[in-house]
Amino acid sequence: MKLSAQLKQSVRALAVAGVASASLIAATVDAKTFRWASQGDVLTMDPHSQNEGLNNTMSDHVYEPLVTRGKTMALEPCLAVSWTQVNPTTLRLKLRDKVTFHNGAPFSADDVVFSITRALEKTSDFSAYMQGIKEAKKIDNLTVEIITNGPNPTLLDQLTEVRMMNREWAVKFNALKPQDYKNKEETYTARNANGTGAFVLKAREPDVKTVLVANSNWWGKREGDVNEVVYTPIKQDATRVSALISGEIDLVLDPPVQDIGKLKENKSLKILEGNENRTIFLNYDQGRNELLYSSVKGKNPFKDIRVRQAMAHAIDANAIRVSVMRGLATTSMSMIAPQVRGYTKDVEKRWPLDLAKAKKLMAEAGYPNGFEVTLDCPNNRYINDEKICVAISGMLAKIDIKIKLNSMPRATYFPKIQTNDTSMYLLGWGVPTFDSLYTLQSILRTKGAGGDGNWNFSGYSNPKLDAIVDQLKTEIDFKKRADLTRDALLLDQADVGHIPLHHQVIPWAMRSNVTVVHRPDNRMHAKWAVVK
């Protein structure tokens, strides 16, 4: 033990000497630590307790699902090597043999059954991925069956976010449930982890740092050369960027948009831009007979399609991309991003920017002098969210729709709009299942049972569209699904049910000696990272 510590020290000393004389030597001796940062910290190490981007990114390093996504988001075998649909509601999976957890315990069907049951718990934050899943059954030590309530075309996509834990370990530390609010003690799994993944959790200090080391017993093939990963949350934008420039950090996941230009000029850094499958759009109350927050009384101007068309002709999404997003966005008419299954170019024809026509439509609708309405907007959720709302206010002012901007942090914004307490709002919708149903069902469909319209706060409703969505839920032919998706999106466009602005582009900033894979879900994985 002591000897290895001494050895490490002398290696480090050597590395320092190397920097002084020839940086090449240092690179070969001690360049395998990969340090990265972003604004917030990982909330927990429990794999079923927080469905949040960064948290899932960290979980992916330590825990693994049965099916995973590769560099291009294609589905790949992970802890399951193969699968067959036995009947419309049963998927049989063959598990990978000779996989061990970080504590040495072998991975088996018991662990799969346990993990799926755990993710189905009420306090699991992964209910979105468990939709339609009834249970998991052990067939033999390396075979499991997953039973669904009905035919489920997105089951494999869902499984990519259900990570496998060791049953015995969880039982030993009394962590059978992801989170227990009644239990006033910290859940053991929040700061300890035992997965099968490429990295082992070495140290976790909330808000300070999380250290992972390479798992030497990992079953997979490591493409990168990193054997230690240090994650540090750095809240302040300027400090985070400074730490990157000064070389204290190798990669920043969320560089501030306004700094990208300057960072690009820096020779020792590089920017990797990638499309995220998150669509930013504007929506407005079309359900109520009178708006909650408007100067118009007794009627709802947004119920008149001419007003909605007027707004669509007045909002210049391209100008938002250029001046607010500084190019870091893809202007689009589609409510789903191109990476999402079901996307076609047929839905990209945008309403032309035409102020004269917009004013004419407003006059025809009976609002020649416009009206006032409040726009609710988050200010710390999406890239430049508040600035987008400010820009929209200016654009709509040109057709005399006077916007009262009400921007607030996400902690107040979401509860407000989730109770339909809004007349107009800006939302960004990502698709973790990479399938169009996720958006069509939650955003476009009329509110109903289950997940139907659960994020539709505008009262938008089109029975024809609803019928298509219901058809999509059980349709398993992908060609047909794409056609249905296109029809639904075109119906929404004809109604001007929503005004899509753009899909977010996510830039990552890193030292120029770092190579990583940028994925549309904004997840970084150190198993692919190379630090030269």
Add this chain to the structure above:
Amino acid sequence: MLAFIIRRLLQSVLVMVAVGFIAFSLFNFVGDPVSLMLPPEATQSDRDEVRKSLGLDEPFYVQFGKFVGNAVQGNFGISLRLGRPVSQLLIERLPATLELAMTAAVIGLLVGIPVGVYTALRRNSILAKSLLTGSLIGVSLPNFLIGIFLILIFAVWLGLLPSFGRGDVTKIGLWTTGLLTVTGLKALVLPAITLGLYPVTLIMRLVRSEMMEVLRTDYIKFARARGLSNNAVHFGHALKNTLVPVITITGLQLGGLIAFAIITETVFQWPGMGLLFIQAVQFADIPVMAAYLCLIGLIFVLINLTVDMLYYTVDPRLRISGSAAGGH
């Protein structure tokens, strides 16, 4: 004496209750933690269940009563963000904040007093004048800007010091210290200077004006008449009498340094209580915010109480009139 102390203690308790009440009622406006804890798909009954298990469904006064009762026992509940006992989180973060605040106070004294003396004695020299002008910058520039400037110069341009974090820390019992490692000391430099700049200017200006006042008094003239050396007059007599208010102010400032370390801690990602608080605000982590505000309130109340009692022993006028309205 006893009556005075009891009165003061009662006042302190009142202040603490008020702080607790204000802190607690503010939290009705920071947003709904339940919606952040549960997935968007959660049903209303799921939400109600969690709300109930957290006690958020009870009327305001019941929640407040429970809060005070638990707070007195040092129990502030579980952080909604990190799922850990709040008191444990605060104890973990306290050393970082205290070390930072103490170092800043020491910098304030070590730099502020000599510079103050110098500008008082050589008030017409160019150096003194430029120091005074410079101190204006220290007072008027916001903390975060100074921090970012320092990071730009010492971390980005010169690459001498780290721009964030606390370096390696050593654990001694419950306490963690960064003072025993090289990386820890290096990490302390920039935040401590950032936080210490304000006390430096404050103490320097205070020492200067007190010193100039003392130098005009009769006993200084007598001391000079006795033929004492300049050094003996300045440092043996004048400075000694200047320091009484300085020590008081520094004591009171310490509370301010601990409380206002929030900004410095955020800029430098210093893992102290202030950073914990800022992150709690964003997550609507009510238990952490409540505990933090109460703790800061308590620190201020304790410091004020100590200062009041010190005055009582130092200032004989207070004892005669029995009034608490004296002070400096």
